[in-house]
Amino acid sequence: MDDPPTAPGGPAGARTRALLIAAFTIATCGLIYELLAGTIASYLLGDSVTQFSTIIGVYLFAMGIGSYLSRYVHRDLVARFIEIEILVGLIGGLSSPVLFFAFGSISAFRVVLYAWVLATGVLVGLEIPFLLRILKDQFPLRDLVSTVLSLDYLGALAASLLFPLWLVPRVGLMRSSFVFGVLNLVVAVWMCHVFRREHGRPRLTVQAWAALALLLAGAVYADDLMERSERQLYADPVILSRTSPYQRIVLTQANGDVRLFLNGNLQFSSRDEYRYHEALVHPGLAAVAAPRQVLVLGGGDGLAVREILKDNRVEQITLVDLDPLVTDLFAAHDALAALNDHALRSPRVRVVNADAFVWLEEHAERYDFIVVDFPDPSNYSLGKLYTTTFYRRLAAHLDAGGAMAIQSTSPLAAREAFWCIVETVRAVGLHAAPYHAAIPSFGEWGFVLASSEPLRAADRYPAALRYLTPDIARSLFDFPSDMAPVPVEVNRLNNQILVQYHTDGWSRYAR
Amino acid sequence: MEPLRALIRGRLLSRRDLLRLGPFAAGALGLGCRPGAPAPAARAPGGGRISGSIVGASHRIGHRLRDGGFPEPQQTREVPVVIVGGGMAGLSAGWKLAGSGMHDFVLLELEAQPGGNARWGENAVSAYPWGAHYVPVPGAEATAVRELLDEMGMVREHGPDGEPIYDARHLCHAPQERLFFHGQWRDEISARALLDAGDTGAVAALAAFDGQVRRYSDYRDARGRRAFALPRAASTTDAEIVALDRLSMRDYFDRAGWSSERLRWYVDYCCRDDYGCTLDTTSAWAGWHYFCSRPAGAEYLTWPEGNGRIVRHYMARLAEQVRTGMLVYRLRPALDAAGAPAPDGGVEVDALDTTSDTAVRFRARHVVYALPRFTARRVIENYPPAGAPSEEFTYCPWMVANLTVDRLPDGAAWDNVLYDSPSVGYVVATHQDLRTTPGASVLTYYLPLTPPNPEVARAWMLERSWDDWVALIFADLIQAHPEIESLVSNVDVMLWGHAMIRPVPGFLWGAARRAERRHGAIRFAHSDMSGLSLFEEAQYHGVRAAEELLRALGHPHASSLPPAADT
Numbered sequence A: 001m002d003d004p005p006t007a008p009g010g011p012a013g014a015r016t017r018a019l020l021i022a023a024f025t026i027a028t029c030g031l032i033y034e035l036l037a038g039t040i041a042s043y044l045l046g047d048s049v050t051q052f053s054t055i056i057g058v059y060l061f062a063m064g065i066g067s068y069l070s071r072y073v074h075r076d077l078v079a080r081f082i083e084i085e086i087l088v089g090l091i092g093g094l095s096s097p098v099l100f101f102a103f104g105s106i107s108a109f110r111v112v113l114y115a116w117v118l119a120t121g122v123l124v125g126l127e128i129p130f131l132l133r134i135l136k137d138q139f140p141l142r143d144l145v146s147t148v149l150s151l152d153y154l155g156a157l158a159a160s161l162l163f164p165l166w167l168v169p170r171v172g173l174m175r176s177s178f179v180f181g182v183l184n185l186v187v188a189v190w191m192c193h194v195f196r197r198e199h200g201r202p203r204l205t206v207q208a209w210a211a212l213a214l215l216l217a218g219a220v221y222a223d224d225l226m227e228r229s230e231r232q233l234y235a236d237p238v239i240l241s242r243t244s245p246y247q248r249i250v251l252t253q254a255n256g257d258v259r260l261f262l263n264g265n266l267q268f269s270s271r272d273e274y275r276y277h278e279a280l281v282h283p284g285l286a287a288v289a290a291p292r293q294v295l296v297l298g299g300g301d302g303l304a305v306r307e308i309l310k311d312n313r314v315e316q317i318t319l320v321d322l323d324p325l326v327t328d329l330f331a332a333h334d335a336l337a338a339l340n341d342h343a344l345r346s347p348r349v350r351v352v353n354a355d356a357f358v359w360l361e362e363h364a365e366r367y368d369f370i371v372v373d374f375p376d377p378s379n380y381s382l383g384k385l386y387t388t389t390f391y392r393r394l395a396a397h398l399d400a401g402g403a404m405a406i407q408s409t410s411p412l413a414a415r416e417a418f419w420c421i422v423e424t425v426r427a428v429g430l431h432a433a434p435y436h437a438a439i440p441s442f443g444e445w446g447f448v449l450a451s452s453e454p455l456r457a458a459d460r461y462p463a464a465l466r467y468l469t470p471d472i473a474r475s476l477f478d479f480p481s482d483m484a485p486v487p488v489e490v491n492r493l494n495n496q497i498l499v500q501y502h503t504d505g506w507s508r509y510a511r
Numbered sequence B: 001m002e003p004l005r006a007l008i009r010g011r012l013l014s015r016r017d018l019l020r021l022g023p024f025a026a027g028a029l030g031l032g033c034r035p036g037a038p039a040p041a042a043r044a045p046g047g048g049r050i051s052g053s054i055v056g057a058s059h060r061i062g063h064r065l066r067d068g069g070f071p072e073p074q075q076t077r078e079v080p081v082v083i084v085g086g087g088m089a090g091l092s093a094g095w096k097l098a099g100s101g102m103h104d105f106v107l108l109e110l111e112a113q114p115g116g117n118a119r120w121g122e123n124a125v126s127a128y129p130w131g132a133h134y135v136p137v138p139g140a141e142a143t144a145v146r147e148l149l150d151e152m153g154m155v156r157e158h159g160p161d162g163e164p165i166y167d168a169r170h171l172c173h174a175p176q177e178r179l180f181f182h183g184q185w186r187d188e189i190s191a192r193a194l195l196d197a198g199d200t201g202a203v204a205a206l207a208a209f210d211g212q213v214r215r216y217s218d219y220r221d222a223r224g225r226r227a228f229a230l231p232r233a234a235s236t237t238d239a240e241i242v243a244l245d246r247l248s249m250r251d252y253f254d255r256a257g258w259s260s261e262r263l264r265w266y267v268d269y270c271c272r273d274d275y276g277c278t279l280d281t282t283s284a285w286a287g288w289h290y291f292c293s294r295p296a297g298a299e300y301l302t303w304p305e306g307n308g309r310i311v312r313h314y315m316a317r318l319a320e321q322v323r324t325g326m327l328v329y330r331l332r333p334a335l336d337a338a339g340a341p342a343p344d345g346g347v348e349v350d351a352l353d354t355t356s357d358t359a360v361r362f363r364a365r366h367v368v369y370a371l372p373r374f375t376a377r378r379v380i381e382n383y384p385p386a387g388a389p390s391e392e393f394t395y396c397p398w399m400v401a402n403l404t405v406d407r408l409p410d411g412a413a414w415d416n417v418l419y420d421s422p423s424v425g426y427v428v429a430t431h432q433d434l435r436t437t438p439g440a441s442v443l444t445y446y447l448p449l450t451p452p453n454p455e456v457a458r459a460w461m462l463e464r465s466w467d468d469w470v471a472l473i474f475a476d477l478i479q480a481h482p483e484i485e486s487l488v489s490n491v492d493v494m495l496w497g498h499a500m501i502r503p504v505p506g507f508l509w510g511a512a513r514r515a516e517r518r519h520g521a522i523r524f525a526h527s528d529m530s531g532l533s534l535f536e537e538a539q540y541h542g543v544r545a546a547e548e549l550l551r552a553l554g555h556p557h558a559s560s561l562p563p564a565a566d567t
């Protein structure tokens, strides 16, 4: 096509308009369904490159089948076209719920995923040739092809803009598929009306309305469905789930045990989290002579803050956590705030939502005690928070006589990773005192106390602890031989060896 | 992708080839031509969603040099020293002068932004390089580089042996690199990563190659000089090593009997990456220099704006001397009132102020000429002098594109290379960012145009439209990143006509070495002088010219250069 497409000439009646609008909707919705399938598959299975490329491949292939099959349809083109529009709307509109529910079994999920993509592709592939054939008497071929294809591209453009900018962040994966199914069906209903003489089948209209009603109900109850589908991913009933720009936050509850999952990873179980948080906070905090200013990095659930508040010597706690959704939930949601004794609303606590590395660079305050409670170094982004560069920066925020306590993964499951953190702390000239505690829902867990001067173990802890006493705490600094030191390299920004140790350790342990 | 593979082999793509890339790139996301429907010839990338343009049209200004017709200067400024060219060489010369307390000079740069091949850009997401983007941790001979990096605050401390320990913040973070090979990413760009353990010929070739790398790296001549040093001037002049310059890297491989396809690909990639030349057009001396001039596993320093960070450091010291937007079009001996060459041997430097389109004349006692060497013929009157050796400096053109992406492709390393691609991959501008949350980024994509005749490649390059480039980039990257088109929101393209001097066989120890270092009061300083397009070389020649000049002026200074250099 060398010439620029001309504006559609010929009769611009309601029918032509309806068909062209249909072309536009098909293009938009078809692409959205495909992007949805790719996103859901990446979300559930990971490895987005593979997911997107196979889905795209199957989809293109299916469209080819569709256009090929179109030659076998000779009569009732308009009715067929509307039927297909209804089917695309139904299949596409139901794609998110079907895929989410199919995830119960991974092998079944793959089958359903590709069957679904194949079906959508075949139907969309049928539609364009139909449309061209229906319209061919109204336009010269050249204008027709260029008009339909332009609309097709415009639809694709609309979809590719809508999807990342509005649908995923605002509407959510579940509701998006319903919304676009509804759009398909509104067009179908409208076409039933416009072409009522051509198709002459009242049943078609009823079918279109019924499908529309189904999807509208789905759109209204999308959140419920999402939660319901998510329940299968977790052992216990899901009581709350939210998506922030940073992560998916899911809370489950069973028999009084509340569990927090971030992106599917367990963060705590309310049954034994006190062991973790007492062990994280008190051995270090009690050993500092005058802990007035305390900094907590990560730990937006406020549980470490709750422990720190038990120490009356502490005047102010600054909590720096990336995700405002997490800190807001744990400050304001009744059940969650109850877990941390409403710590985040204490006048002694200041909450900052920022990226820890950047925040430390931009601020100069010094602290008597610092708690470092980041997720495990399971990838390069998180691994940066366990490097010499990070600890050096952190040390610059530590007051003379201060200390910091660092959550350091499991010395039993990932022994090299644990000792790597210890050695990395030592490499920046700090004293490191490693210790560990048993937390049933996590297993054997490790921590590192770091300070510029060697610390003396404290002989007094706050009252009202459920797990630690000075004597028990002392025993935690002994390592049995299955967790004893191993030779390791220091973790630096330019080697990130810790990520390797962590992955190796945990994958061996999980096997 | 057949057309792309042809580009690697040095065949330029026809209009038809490019059109074949268009729908390919477009069709990949199902956005473009649907099977069964008549395919449109080509489609706007990303359905028209992707913005961008070809930026930096200085070749047009450059053409003015050829066409002439400049206004006559209306005013003359007296100044002891003029540096022409504000790339790394010119700026390094200025740095040495200013650092020695000699501030009375001007530096004239054509572009609005100084830096030459180390220029950078910036958008709402990140700063990003337009060309040079890293500096390897300097070895002992690269004294001036060490001095500079120390001054820039890149050294955290000095070890017990006095060796600098660089700040890990600025050393390239892990993961540094990865290579897309047969549908999978390998986490190393090396011949080893490609090795098929079952192919005994390849295993033997690699062992022999590695052995040779070790031998050349350990080589020391009677004066203790290395076979291949950085700066180049510190290398040995032993005939055995120098003779390598007469062979191409391919000749060397053929003679050694190393036929492993993958090993050849790897070495070819290295030559394209550093020199914009292929196995055929790189001299074996230059090829081995790449592998043997730096310690094995040497790390490198990098910044979001690439070597633009160094430009910024220089500019903080030279803000008063640097004048941008100045097209230097003529250098000639200054005349006295009687029309005879002035007794002090001064030089007239005529430049066009491109913002006001008026000409200015500088009358200088000394000039540092830091423009690419091929311009000398047009800029310096009566140059080269009769009887001087011919100056055959040829250049490889490069296309560099900066792609703004909403998020990084999964698992992105700093340097991401695709096997069997005409490009040398892309680097990630936000790689050194310390934030833990992934976000938008800028990918800098590099494509050397390596056909044997660079004139043809240059003409071809200048004729391509923005759409052609975007289609080509997507067609290349899509094999590794099927989702690439949906990630990209903007593509800006820079066309470097004379990007890199080509170390073709015979050039480095022939024309490059014979070329005059000095022409009267004009001292040449540009990485072209060494024949290797590297920051270390540009800086070396800038500093060398500055020190010669300080000596001529009798200005006290300490040398920044290695003592053993063969100047």
Ligand SMILES: Cc1cc2nc3c(=O)[nH]c(=O)nc-3n(C[C@H](O)[C@H](O)[C@H](O)COP(=O)(O)OP(=O)(O)OC[C@H]3O[C@@H](n4cnc5c(N)ncnc54)[C@H](O)[C@@H]3O)c2cc1C
Pocket: B065, B084, B085, B086, B087, B088, B089, B090, B108, B109, B110, B111, B114, B115, B116, B117, B118, B130, B131, B132, B133, B134, B135, B326, B327, B328, B329, B370, B371, B372, B375, B398, B400, B446, B496, B499, B500, B525, B526, B527, B528, B533, B534, B535, B536, B538
């Ligand atoms: C795409 C690309 C990537 C590279 N990557 C790296 C890398 O990662 N690491 C590395 O070490 N090297 C790299 N290089 C090599 C780079 O060329 C050198 O590092 C170095 O920047 C060269 O500096 P120079 O001063 O010798 O030359 P140039 O950068 O060529 O400087 C010449 C200057 O003269 C100006 N000029 C030209 N004509 C006139 C005129 N008539 N009047 C006034 N001014 C004029 C130009 O605008 C320019 O600023 C890369 C090069 C390219 C092209």
